Amino acid sequence: MSELTEAQVRALAQALGLPMTPDDAAEVTHRLNAFIEALAPLTDLPSAGPEPTPAPIDPDGA
Amino acid sequence: MLASGAVSLDPFLGAARLAALVRSRQASPVELVRAYLDRIEQLDGRLRAYITVTRQGALDAARRAEETAGRSGALGPLHGVPFAVKDQFATRGVRTTAGSRILADHVPDEDATVVARLVAAGGILLGKLNLTEFALGGTIRFPFGQPRNPWNTAHDTGGSSAGSGVAAAAALAAVTLGEDTGGSVRTPASWCGVAGHRPTWGLVSRHGCIPLSWSLDAAGPLGRVVEDCALVLEIIAGHDTRDPLTARRPVPGYRAALTGEVRGLRVGVIRELTHGGETDPEVRDAVVAAAGVLGGLGAKVDEVSVPLAARAGAAFMAICDSEGAARHLPWLRGRAADYDQGTRRRLLAASLLPAALLHRAQQARALVRQQLRDALATHDVLLAPTSHRAAPTIAAFTAPITSTGEAAARFFTRRSFTTPAALAGVPALAVPCGFGASGLPLSLQVIGRRFEDATVLRVGHAYEQVTDWHRRRPPL
Numbered sequence: 001m002s003e004l005t006e007a008q009v010r011a012l013a014q015a016l017g018l019p020m021t022p023d024d025a026a027e028v029t030h031r032l033n034a035f036i037e038a039l040a041p042l043t044d045l046p047s048a049g050p051e052p053t054p055a056p057i058d059p060d061g062a
Numbered sequence: 063m064l065a066s067g068a069v070s071l072d073p074f075l076g077a078a079r080l081a082a083l084v085r086s087r088q089a090s091p092v093e094l095v096r097a098y099l100d101r102i103e104q105l106d107g108r109l110r111a112y113i114t115v116t117r118q119g120a121l122d123a124a125r126r127a128e129e130t131a132g133r134s135g136a137l138g139p140l141h142g143v144p145f146a147v148k149d150q151f152a153t154r155g156v157r158t159t160a161g162s163r164i165l166a167d168h169v170p171d172e173d174a175t176v177v178a179r180l181v182a183a184g185g186i187l188l189g190k191l192n193l194t195e196f197a198l199g200g201t202i203r204f205p206f207g208q209p210r211n212p213w214n215t216a217h218d219t220g221g222s223s224a225g226s227g228v229a230a231a232a233a234l235a236a237v238t239l240g241e242d243t244g245g246s247v248r249t250p251a252s253w254c255g256v257a258g259h260r261p262t263w264g265l266v267s268r269h270g271c272i273p274l275s276w277s278l279d280a281a282g283p284l285g286r287v288v289e290d291c292a293l294v295l296e297i298i299a300g301h302d303t304r305d306p307l308t309a310r311r312p313v314p315g316y317r318a319a320l321t322g323e324v325r326g327l328r329v330g331v332i333r334e335l336t337h338g339g340e341t342d343p344e345v346r347d348a349v350v351a352a353a354g355v356l357g358g359l360g361a362k363v364d365e366v367s368v369p370l371a372a373r374a375g376a377a378f379m380a381i382c383d384s385e386g387a388a389r390h391l392p393w394l395r396g397r398a399a400d401y402d403q404g405t406r407r408r409l410l411a412a413s414l415l416p417a418a419l420l421h422r423a424q425q426a427r428a429l430v431r432q433q434l435r436d437a438l439a440t441h442d443v444l445l446a447p448t449s450h451r452a453a454p455t456i457a458a459f460t461a462p463i464t465s466t467g468e469a470a471a472r473f474f475t476r477r478s479f480t481t482p483a484a485l486a487g488v489p490a491l492a493v494p495c496g497f498g499a500s501g502l503p504l505s506l507q508v509i510g511r512r513f514e515d516a517t518v519l520r521v522g523h524a525y526e527q528v529t530d531w532h533r534r535r536p537p538l
Contacts, residue, residue, distance in 0.1 A: 001416065003466075012414045019398045024407055027463050031411035034469035035419060038376030042422040050432050052424035054381070055277040056487050059264035060309045062512050 091142030110207035141184030174270025191225030245480025255503030263487035267302030325360030375477035380423035383412030
């Protein structure tokens with residue numbers, strides 16, 4: 001996934017009905033691109049690993 | 063020092079010792095409450111640990127506790143002891159703001175389960191503690207005042223349970239309650255120099271806790287000593303019909319587990335977090351020295367690898383912030399200007415996060431959980447720094463973000479130290495393990511298996527018994 005531009009971020013926000021000031025847009029772009037950069041290497045994680053369950057399904061489970 | 067009848071009381075004694083003094087009628091609940099209210103009056107204008115102080119309610123409760131203590135009959139384990147809770151927990155008739163202007167006038171009509179249990183145990187609520195807005199972290203301008211580190215007021219307290227860390231460290235309450243989504247109890251405990259425990263996910267009810275992330279939120283205590291954390295955990299743990307995700311297991315005696323004995327325990331030092339390039343040398347040295355102390359007590363110490371730990375911060379933020387953003391969408395659309403800019407921007411970024419990235423983060427979470435489980439299959443507990451550095455200045459946290467690299471460094475790096483345990487749902491304790499060159503506290507993190515909170519607390523307590531970091535007091 002390539003880096004997002006500020007214009008793309010503004011368009012995404014507008015599509016979702018989220019108000020965004022120009023200062024917000026600049027910083028949100030940096031934050032989103034930081035996510036893209038940090039999570040990109042995770043594509044190489046083994047796909048045969050454990051299922052991506054968010055939390056222990058059984059609260060009592062070890 | 064507090065004068066009370068036959069003995070002179072010290073507000074830094076902590077909850078367990080004060081409870082014992084109340085039980086033996088050597089301490090008066092009324093005098094205790096007055097003493098803490100005086101300290102709040104004297105110090106909190108500067109430290110801003112509290113959003114709301116429940117002065118009259120606390121004094122009334124103290125008078126009732128004093129009458130009860132004078133009669134025969136069993137007393138609750140926290141009888142007459144003043145405590146305070148993060149302003150994320152609902153309190154009946156007392157405003158509960160979550161640190162946000164959006165909820166500035168929100169007054170719940172019932173107590174959160176954890177608050178109700180602490181009161182039922184005899185505790186006296188002193189007030190509601192400051193936090194980063196909606197427990198999210200990254201607040202630039204705190205609507206109810208900037209919390210300041212008692213060791214150096216130019217420095218940050220850690221969050222999100224900022225006031226809980228400050229109040230425990232500065233003895234503005236005997237013990238406090240925080241909530242740890244990805245380090246929000248342990249980071250303020252670390253930077254303010256106190257003990258703080260994130261319980262096993264599902265051990266403690268979240269009913270009445272204003273949620274951030276359903277799959278990660280965990281209420282936990284902060285205290286001057288590990289015993290205070292064990293005391294509070296014993297009170298608040300256990301199934302709650304109003305939180306279906308709480309476990310039904312019986313609650314063990316956490317205080318009884320504090321034997322001081324760690325001989326034969328297998329202790330693994332997480333290599334990636336302790337010796338990684340992001341960790342300050344003074345933090346690394348303090349953690350290695352702490353491991354040596356446990357080795358000296360008879361624990362079997364070696365190193366262990368959790369390869370994905372260093373990536374946990376980004377995965378955590380993708381998951382936590384997405385869950386939070388989903389909850390906040392209506393307010394983001396309708397009341398965006400009422401959020402602090404740091405909160406608003408964090409939630410906006412999460413609202414726009416591509417689903418494919420969130421899925422990758424969930425995969426990473428499952429793998430981090432698996433790697434921690436593997437490490438804990440061969441070790442009873444794992445050690446790591448609670449934070450990679452001592453508390454930074456407040457100014458360092460409020461500077462504008464002008465690049466992608468800066469965003470990653472500020473948000474992901476620090477969180478990679480506390481989020482592996484959160485992502486795995488396992489218990490983790492922060493305990494003071496030294497002071498840096500700047501005179502600020504450093505902290506050891508003890509991580510254990512699910513529902514083995516007693517072992518984690520036992521290790522932290524044993525370490526505390528042979529060190530004196532927890533006895534030092536901030537220069538107030």
